[in-house]
Amino acid sequence: MANSYYDPADLRKFGKITEWSEELGTKFFDYYGKVFEEGALSAREKSLIALAVSHVVKCPYCIDAYTKDGLQKGITKEEMMEAVHAGAAIESGATLVHGVQMMNKYNKLSM
């Protein structure tokens, strides 16, 4: 067993999850592959979305994978950082918008 929860080498073993549940694993990877194909959004745009979400869900495997994917697609570091900021802005906004709930409660309880 590794001495830490995250081992970069585990990313290469991702496909092995299918070994313990073939049907669900296969369905997942089929779906996953389909999602990232060229569609109404380009594969490039989807890669940037995935990079932003990777940061929001704080998945180190995903960050490694989609930084590399972005490089492969010719995405620049400026574009990648803007995507991360877009994710961070939504995440901080999601926290801050609850401030309205706090304000509502405060006002309701206050004379």
Next chain:
Amino acid sequence: MQKSLKARDNELAATNRQLEILEGGLFAEGELPYFKDKINKIGHFPLRPKKLEILQINVGYMCNQVCEHCHVDAGPDRKEIMTRDTMKQCLEVIKNTGAHTLDLTGGAPEMNPDFRWFVEEAAKAGIKDFIVRSNLTIIRANKKYYDLPDFFKKHNVHVISSMPHYTRGKTDKQRGDGVFDKSIKALQELNARGYGMPGSDLRLDLVYNPSGAYLPGDQMAMEKDFKKALDQDFGIQFHNLFAITNLPIARFLDYLIASENYEDYMYALVEAYNPAAVANVMCTNTISISWDGWLYDCDFNQMLDLKVASKVKHIKDYNEDVLNDRNIIISQHCYGCTAGAGSSCQGTVA
């Protein structure tokens, strides 16, 4: 400017050291399968040539650039240059070959003092597709090269040029400061002569190599991005983009090892192995000729000094029928040509 591995006395300047690395490590330990075993499973071992289509001639390793990823280990300090005598031997082959494409490469082929004479003579053979691989900056490197676009046009040469990215930062990082601006200027010069323009017979294609330890993305999508950006920013036109995978040899191998990316890169190449690419790898339709006349299965094998496994090993004994009856020499660098959509000097193969 950085020096070549050879000038630095780097251990990887010795090709047998590179081969030791490619044969050992992850492969010798059984972590990753040997290329030979992989292609054996689909009935392609030993790998055999098909009809010869491309004669690729490397006229010398001298170059005005020292790109970080260069598989030739080319640079201003490399003195290996094809002589006119060897060129004359090549011309005899060119006149009689069954190949439809002649592909001149280097180094910067234009730096060979007999380059223009060779192009003029070779053009007379009337080969269908006559390619010169130009790094673009050579056209702007010195006044004596300024007329190269006119010279190319006069001989109806098909120009294939390296362009790592459509942004200055990525290009200069891989190829040196100032390379991007010079390349843009050279492309504009070529466009002004009709090269790369829609509908023009003067072919101008670009080659994209990743600027780091990752594989190239989809060639069509990259081409679309390059066309849009180069047109919008600089009004530049070109015909096709070839996405070429960096093979783990020479300076790119040195970079992979120094940056501790070698193992991950080899995993990535093996994981991306595409059996459908094997039948069309370029060594099956190409002969590569070195500056000193030796024959190889491809330019990469040339840089590893893996001469053809044939009775005919040198241009002085050239015989296409004998050469075509050979087994192609392979090692683990060959995974670079079978990754994803495959990779060759003409772009994807699958």
